[in-house]
Amino acid sequence: MDLERKRNAVIFGPMGPGLLRRPDTRVTERPGWYQLVTPSAPNGVLNEIAYSQVEDAERCIDDALATYGAHGLTFKWRVGPWTRPEDLAARLQRRGFEAFEMRGMVASTSHRIEVPGDVEIVTVDRECLDEYVRVFAAGWGLPRDQEAPLVADHLTALNAEDRVGHFFAARIDGAIVATTALVVRDGFGYLMGAQVLDAFRGRGVYRALIAARLRFLVERGLTMAATQAREATSAPMLEHLGFETVLRSKVFVIDAS
Numbered sequence: 256m257d258l259e260r261k262r263n264a265v266i267f268g269p270m271g272p273g274l275l276r277r278p279d280t281r282v283t284e285r286p287g288w289y290q291l292v293t294p295s296a297p298n299g300v301l302n303e304i305a306y307s308q309v310e311d312a313e314r315c316i317d318d319a320l321a322t323y324g325a326h327g328l329t330f331k332w333r334v335g336p337w338t339r340p341e342d343l344a345a346r347l348q349r350r351g352f353e354a355f356e357m358r359g360m361v362a363s364t365s366h367r368i369e370v371p372g373d374v375e376i377v378t379v380d381r382e383c384l385d386e387y388v389r390v391f392a393a394g395w396g397l398p399r400d401q402e403a404p405l406v407a408d409h410l411t412a413l414n415a416e417d418r419v420g421h422f423f424a425a426r427i428d429g430a431i432v433a434t435t436a437l438v439v440r441d442g443f444g445y446l447m448g449a450q451v452l453d454a455f456r457g458r459g460v461y462r463a464l465i466a467a468r469l470r471f472l473v474e475r476g477l478t479m480a481a482t483q484a485r486e487a488t489s490a491p492m493l494e495h496l497g498f499e500t501v502l503r504s505k506v507f508v509i510d511a512s
């Protein structure tokens with residue numbers, strides 16, 4: 256598989272329809288630009304500029320700060336080898352954004368990963384959605400008042416006519432202890448963020464969530480899994496599990512309120 260295809264899966268996998276959106280999410284998509292604005296979502300969730308190729312960088316930064324600032328929001332700006340101008344990272348840093356390192360990574364879905372025997376992975380349906388969302392919100396540190404809108408957002412994704420979003424939970428002794436998601440794209444799967452509750456880390460739950468999503472993709476004839484992983488958390492783990500790094504990027508964050 257050629258490098259360009261792998262990189263495109265990493266870059267474009269999280270864009271487009273199908274995963275979590277809110278009724279108030281505004282998507283701005285045009286050549287060289289992909290942006291989400293969601294006034295009701297906290298902590299930078301669904302508020303980001305995922306793709307930017309612009310000539311007037313300073314004006315775009317001013318506009319973004321004003322747009323998110325008007326709603327008192329924190330937002331993210333993803334910067335990688337695709338971004339123009341090439342000095343956008345330095346410009347964002349000068350404007351007070353904080354950065355963390357990311358890696359774009361891929362694996363063949365036929366890659367075998369050993370999983371622990373006491374972890375059960377289930378796909379999320381209406382029946383276990385409330386428990387899933389409780390663990391999702393707790394794990395990501397979201398306030399309790401986000402649970403009801405999160406249930407609604409997940410239901411929209413689950414019931415979508417051309418469904419591409421799938422959610423997975425890990426159970427130990429019957430209780431959900433970890434959550435994650437997967438987007439099925441044309442020819443590949445994109446792995447979304449996973450979190451394991453503190454008390455259950457270090458015993459292979461994340462490994463089991465990766466293995467289950469690879470299996471899910473194999474069963475649908477998809478040969479590649481792609482993701483963007485944080486250097487400080489999951490990137491070294493994914494490398495250890497056999498994923499290949501195909502690009503390096505940064506996420507810049509600022510509280511625009």
Ligand SMILES: CC(C)(COP(=O)(O)OP(=O)(O)OC[C@H]1O[C@@H](n2cnc3c(N)ncnc32)[C@H](O)[C@@H]1OP(=O)(O)O)[C@@H](O)C(=O)NCCC(=O)NCCS
Binds near residue numbers: 456458
């Ligand atoms: C990141 C996270 C999901 C890991 O979950 P976990 O269930 O504790 O991970 P596992 O026990 O399955 O470990 C996965 C593998 O990575 C390995 N690993 C752990 N830290 C590592 C490191 N720094 N470098 C390389 N490998 C590492 C583990 O040894 C394990 O492999 P092994 O079982 O062959 O030994 C969990 O810490 C978490 O929820 N963090 C907060 C949310 C987050 O940051 N999510 C990831 C970004 S979206």
